[in-house]
Amino acid sequence: KPFIVGLTGGIGSGKTTVANLFAEKGIELVDADIVAREVVAQGSIGLESIKTHFGVEVISANGELNRQALRELVFNDDKQRQWLNNLLHPLIRQTMMQQVAQAQSEYVILVVPLLFENGLDSLVNTTLVVDISPTLQQQRSAKRDNTSAAAIQKIINSQMSREQRLAKAQYVIDNQGDVTKLTQQVNQLHQHFLIQAKQVNS
Ligand code: ATP
Known part of the structure; x- marks a missing residue:
């Protein structure tokens, strides 16, 4: 039975970017949107x-x-x-x-934007939140989607607040820095999840 890491975060936080870094290490992804x-x-x-x-x-x-x-x-x-x-x-x-x-793979990343909101955290072994400030959420989402600030704000408001999400998280990735910093955190967590997955299955 695979060890499941539930990956979540608000709009534009970097879930897909983080998931792809785990995938580069050979970790399989299951994406709720797909x-x-x-x-x-x-x-x-x-x-x-x-x-x-x-x-x-x-x-x-x-x-x-x-x-x-x-x-x-x-x-x-x-x-x-x-x-x-x-x-x-x-x-x-x-x-x-x-x-x-x-x-x-040794463990699986389950990417779910509304992991906590929809109670899907009950299906996973541990939870990983990608965290950025609402200001950065606005900037990065706007840059990517070419949507209005109001439309992005509406989605931010429909999701759990940053504070609520962080309170529920077992692990947090701070994605307010550059991609090098992000990769370092993913590398560390990967080593950690490998050990945890082994322990759970032994
Ligand atoms: P959504 O929930 O809206 O689909 P997401 O959480 O999957 O978003 P990504 O698509 O991974 O987020 O990232 C949002 C945007 O921010 C993308 O354009 C991505 O390239 C960019 N981005 C992610 N991380 C960083 C970073 N550390 N520095 C700069 N840009 C970043």
Whole structure:
């Protein structure tokens, strides 16, 4: 049974950057955002269920999920949104854990933006938070996505606060410095997780 490190952090904190540094060391990644797309991919049970429930208007001409149409249908409808969450959340959870179970590396990094918010920290052995200030979140997200400060702030506000997240974290990476500093922290944590994973499995 693989040792699972739950990796999280706010928008623009550097989750993907950190995850890729672990991947360079041969550590396998399971990414909640990717799994969330897989469970509604063409031919999936998830997409079929959505089609049966909401009708063909949520399917695009090419047979894929029309996310915009689905968003509009659940936007102002708590009951429908709940129906959708009740379908997708267990599917995403199961698929993530299946992928984790198939991993061959010494431990696995599970990347989940809303790890604590959605209670997925109960599925992992330990938690690692990538931390930066809200000001840096704004700067780095804006640089990457070319979105407005207001749109980024709205997402920051919808997520757990920096303080709440840090209070829940078992390990913290400070990503306010440069990538060299980041890599040093990842190297140290990697050595630490290797030992922990061995202990848990012995
Ligand atoms: P999101 O949740 O929004 O998908 P994320 O947490 O995965 O974001 P990344 O995409 O890894 O964050 O990083 C956000 C941006 O900041 C990227 O453009 C990335 O290249 C940049 N970045 C990450 N770490 C650093 C750093 N230490 N110094 C400068 N830029 C950085």
